[in-house]
Amino acid sequence: MVKKDIRYTELAKYYDLTHYFRNYEQQAEFLNSAIKKYFPAAHRILDIACGTGNHAIFMAKKGYDVTGVDLSQKMLNIARQKIKNTDLQVGFTYGNMKDLKFSSEFDVVYCLGMSFMELRTYDEINSCLTSIKRAIKLKGLFIFDVSNGWEMLSVKTRKDFAEDAKTKVIWLSGGYIDKLKRTMHLDYTFIIQENNKTAIESGVEELRIFFPDELRMLLTNANFKIEVMLGDRDLETPFKENSPHIVMINRKIT
Amino acid sequence: MVKKDIRYTELAKYYDLTHYFRNYEQQAEFLNSAIKKYFPAAHRILDIACGTGNHAIFMAKKGYDVTGVDLSQKMLNIARQKIKNTDLQVGFTYGNMKDLKFSSEFDVVYCLGMSFMELRTYDEINSCLTSIKRAIKLKGLFIFDVSNGWEMLSVKTRKDFAEDAKTKVIWLSGGYIDKLKRTMHLDYTFIIQENNKTAIESGVEELRIFFPDELRMLLTNANFKIEVMLGDRDLETPFKENSPHIVMINRKIT
Amino acid sequence: MVKKDIRYTELAKYYDLTHYFRNYEQQAEFLNSAIKKYFPAAHRILDIACGTGNHAIFMAKKGYDVTGVDLSQKMLNIARQKIKNTDLQVGFTYGNMKDLKFSSEFDVVYCLGMSFMELRTYDEINSCLTSIKRAIKLKGLFIFDVSNGWEMLSVKTRKDFAEDAKTKVIWLSGGYIDKLKRTMHLDYTFIIQENNKTAIESGVEELRIFFPDELRMLLTNANFKIEVMLGDRDLETPFKENSPHIVMINRKIT
Amino acid sequence: MVKKDIRYTELAKYYDLTHYFRNYEQQAEFLNSAIKKYFPAAHRILDIACGTGNHAIFMAKKGYDVTGVDLSQKMLNIARQKIKNTDLQVGFTYGNMKDLKFSSEFDVVYCLGMSFMELRTYDEINSCLTSIKRAIKLKGLFIFDVSNGWEMLSVKTRKDFAEDAKTKVIWLSGGYIDKLKRTMHLDYTFIIQENNKTAIESGVEELRIFFPDELRMLLTNANFKIEVMLGDRDLETPFKENSPHIVMINRKIT
Amino acid sequence: MVKKDIRYTELAKYYDLTHYFRNYEQQAEFLNSAIKKYFPAAHRILDIACGTGNHAIFMAKKGYDVTGVDLSQKMLNIARQKIKNTDLQVGFTYGNMKDLKFSSEFDVVYCLGMSFMELRTYDEINSCLTSIKRAIKLKGLFIFDVSNGWEMLSVKTRKDFAEDAKTKVIWLSGGYIDKLKRTMHLDYTFIIQENNKTAIESGVEELRIFFPDELRMLLTNANFKIEVMLGDRDLETPFKENSPHIVMINRKIT
Amino acid sequence: MVKKDIRYTELAKYYDLTHYFRNYEQQAEFLNSAIKKYFPAAHRILDIACGTGNHAIFMAKKGYDVTGVDLSQKMLNIARQKIKNTDLQVGFTYGNMKDLKFSSEFDVVYCLGMSFMELRTYDEINSCLTSIKRAIKLKGLFIFDVSNGWEMLSVKTRKDFAEDAKTKVIWLSGGYIDKLKRTMHLDYTFIIQENNKTAIESGVEELRIFFPDELRMLLTNANFKIEVMLGDRDLETPFKENSPHIVMINRKIT
DSSP states (O other): OOOOBGGGSGGGGGHHHHTTTSOHHHHHHHHHHHHHHHOTTOOEEEEETOTTSHHHHHHHHTTOEEEEEESOHHHHHHHHHHHTTOOOSEEEEEOOTTSOOOSSOEEEEEEOSSGGGGOOSHHHHHHHHHHHHHHEEEEEEEEEEEEOHHHHTSOOOEEEEEEOSSEEEEEEEEEEEETTTTEEEEEEEEEEEETTEEEEEEEEEEEEOOOHHHHHHHHHHTTEEEEEEESSSSTTOBOOTTOSEEEEEEEEOO | OOOOBGGGSGGGGGHHHHTTTSOHHHHHHHHHHHHHHHOTTOOEEEEETOTTSHHHHHHHHTTOEEEEEESOHHHHHHHHHHHTTOOOSEEEEEOOTTSOOOSSOEEEEEEOSSGGGGOOSHHHHHHHHHHHHHHEEEEEEEEEEEEOHHHHTSOOOEEEEEEOSSEEEEEEEEEEEETTTTEEEEEEEEEEEETTEEEEEEEEEEEEOOOHHHHHHHHHHTTEEEEEEESSSOTTOBOOTTOSEEEEEEEEOO | OOOOBGGGSGGGGGHHHHTTTSOHHHHHHHHHHHHHHHOTTOOEEEEETOTTSHHHHHHHHTTOEEEEEESOHHHHHHHHHHHTTOOOSEEEEEOOTTSOOOSSOEEEEEEOSSGGGGOOSHHHHHHHHHHHHHHEEEEEEEEEEEEOHHHHTSOOOEEEEEEOSSEEEEEEEEEEEETTTTEEEEEEEEEEEETTEEEEEEEEEEEEOOOHHHHHHHHHHTTEEEEEEESSSSTTOBOOTTOSEEEEEEEEOO | OOOOBGGGSGGGGGHHHHTTTSOHHHHHHHHHHHHHHHOTTOOEEEEETOTTSHHHHHHHHTTOEEEEEESOHHHHHHHHHHHTTOOOSEEEEEOOTTSOOOSSOEEEEEEOSSGGGGOOSHHHHHHHHHHHHHHEEEEEEEEEEEEOHHHHTSOOOEEEEEEOSSEEEEEEEEEEEETTTTEEEEEEEEEEEETTEEEEEEEEEEEEOOOHHHHHHHHHHTTEEEEEEESSSSTTOBOOTTOSEEEEEEEEOO | OOOOBGGGSGGGGGHHHHTTTSOHHHHHHHHHHHHHHHOTTOOEEEEETOTTSHHHHHHHHTTOEEEEEESOHHHHHHHHHHHTTOOOSEEEEEOOTTSOOOSSOEEEEEEOSSGGGGOOSHHHHHHHHHHHHHHEEEEEEEEEEEEOHHHHSSOOOEEEEEEOSSEEEEEEEEEEEETTTTEEEEEEEEEEEETTEEEEEEEEEEEEOOOHHHHHHHHHHTTEEEEEEESSSSTTOBOOTTOSEEEEEEEEOO | OOOOBGGGSGGGGGHHHHTTTSOHHHHHHHHHHHHHHHOTTOOEEEEETOTTSHHHHHHHHTTOEEEEEESOHHHHHHHHHHHTTOOOSEEEEEOOTTSOOOSSOEEEEEEOSSGGGGOOSHHHHHHHHHHHHHHEEEEEEEEEEEEOHHHHSSOOOEEEEEEOSSEEEEEEEEEEEETTTTEEEEEEEEEEEETTEEEEEEEEEEEEOOOHHHHHHHHHHTTEEEEEEESSSSTTOBOOTTOSEEEEEEEEOO
């Protein structure tokens, strides 16, 4: 019984509902502050693993010229739907962060919302950093976040619930750590009530466990200058050992 | 997404089914024994936070003249339905335990089934104790129970199941402790199969965490005389540190 | 609310789906290897607690003459359905492992898949060993497995998911240990989506907790010779203290 | 580095000091009550694994004719020292509980203080029960205690301290469970200050882990009638699953 | 075996050595900042439970006129020794914080270093708050710290080590919570090497477990105005639920 | 109070006693088997971080020409003492594994006994791998072991005891993980009885936490060919996720 990655299935349509707890607007505010502090002249920005477009649309509203890339056509379609009747300067296009087709085009590339953890081997990470660095103009920024690996070590069974006007969803998640690969396997089951019917869906995710000392080494080896390592999407919150996230602002210097 | 308190929603109709494990009859026996021991002449009694009337009806069957008050009209309606074709001496009426409209009317006031834990601040507790004391006749009793705070400190994810002739319910609960307020937030999701359809419901509860030394102080400060502190609804079970409950029998002495 | 043993209810029809993780073919390979090593001439074999017939059918395919017995008519019917249009040498019949109606008939009796843990008292175990020993020919084998009791001591709440072409099932399990009887009580709830409808089912299981030193004593007292104690269904895996299972190969010597 | 069993070394002289928390007098009261209830005519009693004689001397003070046996000459010497200038009816002699040289001589045999747990295999247990049964008169009692195996499963590192007029002792203990033998290995280190000097000592103990259902089987198989299973040395405390001890009162009936 | 409170024994002479990890200078800096912010005109200050005088001496060096009181003559003697050849404006005197002999004399009273936790009942706390309030001038401050009760709930066995030029100390601590009194009992054993000799000492401490919501109530009821609740001795660190300490700055307003 | 690294203090003389549980002979057998399998012609070998020479002496007894280097003169002196009156082909010399003064001299370099974990940063690791690679002849081997990082994540307080003819030692260890550096800080206290006197010593160690996927990357980046990753010093034990150690055999290929 092969389980399906939740990002590329019918579950995409519940993505926004089941990620209600992510404050996209506040994360976009953080991005904006970081850009204002570290590269105030920035205008063209690239959102990699843009999903249903939430960060990208907020950034476009702030006046940036935004391109969003993702591997899921289902998610890109939802993103495009959201901007259909707007005149926001934002485009959504299929693209793989390990092989971006851009060369010194963007002032800022960002990857928020934990997608960087989908890079599961050193080869994938290094390919991705090379591909991203190529896409950024000299002196431009690469901003991304991952979970703090130390906090991922205790995987807990969870249940969550969300609802909107027409849908109610319960989802149960569990998981285990693959210690040979240093990844976390999460599996989800969803019970979804919609249009008077209740259905079951299921999916999986496999995420790499990153430690802060190693991220410093990886970015440094890729010739980025690490401007700052934060513990959350907030310029005033330096990384500490029990921080929930590792958020890094890095500059292309060669 | 504001979550709803489960006591005041459509979930009221599943209240009795999902509380099947509460032995109301046995609790009423305990109340009766306590009254026979500490105030044998008692006749008029008040059940605060009476819910769907289970304790009150058992007490009425034992010959007491019972008044039940609650804040949920939905629960009061279910309670009234249960006594429609009986001649029991019991009435159910809307009322708030922090502001009871009675003055020296009752021989005994009781609050069983953990509702006292819905008093979440010292102000609420003190208002409630004042309001209850006013409702009791001099020498009358106030009997109530709460969970033992020491036992509440480990909140566990749980699943439960119950069924009757026409309904099956699975409910999942989880929670966390708010250490600033010293309350426990519980959230529930219900999967309910009824009349060939399956639906999802959700709700929350916020309960205060009480410790035994503090309850002694609070009742004493409110000028009650503490007759006994029990570890369960059983006169032979004194409170011990790992008791599941704190059950107090108190007398109005001034 | 009396809960039902899951083996004897409508849940039988989901048995194969929810036990998908059991590799019956591999277990049959183990049985075959064990027989080839310890009693190569064996031909007639008895599968006790055969369930839906998975082991028995694989063994018949290997050329053995197999009889399967079980207490659940629902499961036996599913087993019979599976062999309807085959010419395999296998029969399924109602039978109780504590009172088998056979006398020195089989070269090998086996009980794989944890059913031996349904024997919950020393009386039941001893009756069963006597009944099994009577069914085996002199020098014949009795092969069975149980969970390693040491590994059962931590009961965890679990969720699982399985699906086939027409059914999706989520099942949640929890449990507790009865320390007076030394058994584990497991309770299950199933959420089943089938033919466009979603339903809830529930059931229980009570299993004895066996320790390795005690099994040695019990088999020895029943006059079996213990050929080997394994830690899994694999002749190369001796039992160690953290093995998941205890698998014993025993010979009738008197 | 072979470690030494603490019962047979120089540590014997600290035995009473480091077991200060055992209330021997209260345990002797329990023994006396049990005898008065279950065999009031008893006079001659045998204390097996009598150690430094604490129980035996209390029983002699109550008027019983007491014999104490132990395997440690060092402990027996301390016991004899205690009664040197008394006229108590008590004698201390070398003896092994698995091979007692008595035949139908005693009204009561008891083994209090956990020594029964030094029987580490079914063979040793059965030899001991046979040897004890032979020593008891028909209708006589066998009273013993062990730790509740369920409570032994979590071995904790501990430190303890005791002092008397001339000695101070810190002792540290740790341990592990041998799951193949079902025994607990405890190791101790002692730091002892005496006569202005501080020294280090070390020792080990290996104890069997007993469960209540199994003890019932073992005593029944040895043809004892189990009069009662208690949870502590107190006739009013029935055994419950979280009781610290298992205390059994058994009668020789054949 | 009655155990001795470590504050009133020969162990006093090791107090400074075994509390090396307390940064008294930094705590005095905090006190000074707090006074500069909340009562800049303050000059006369009272240190209750001053111990060996560490805080008081630092405060005197900052120019305050300091009085220190303590219950342990042994500790007061060490404190006096420290100031013998100085001209600091500081005095050390015997005094009980529950019954201080001062009336509106001090601008600031403080109690740092966890001694407030030695108040183990509501009566003791209320006596102490009354006694302290009397000692303070109108508008003066009361500054104190306790451990955050939430962080005290997991008592861990610990070992520590400290040394100075002539002494080495290992100390082992363990403890348990008395849930009826809501106190933590800590017991300590010390192994002390000094002057070529090694000795053992032992002692105990019993501390109340305070929660933040309750401290707010207690100070408010005692008619203090709570200026701020901090999570450590640092004006920039507000109290959060996992803060190690509760540090309160309170003003006498009536 | 600066704590001292235990490897460079008076504690060196207790090194062999307190590491009695390391089976040096068996580890030397493993080394020999590994060399016989992967580089049978090897003769000149280098033991880095050789300590008191245990591995090196066993290897010399097997006929190899062995050089041992270490940073602790105290340990080297003990090693030299052991070979004083032998004619073994082994020399002990001061040397730092991050800056070895050898060039293509050795057939095999090994580092057994966890010293590789003293390399606490990527810079130290890379310097060391470069220095080691330079010391090895082309096609030669580098064999080393570290603890499995996954198993290091739970640091436990421990006590241990060892004795020989004239010394008894109790040692207590504890520790914590520095999550920013990814190292484990261990601190030890020793209570040592020798020549009728008892003394206290103390020391610390800081060890890097290595994960298997990262070691593969590091050795590969240093241009070693990884011949095999084992889970213990045994050629038949492949590395698994719960293996206690990571043992790597690597070949210089460029």
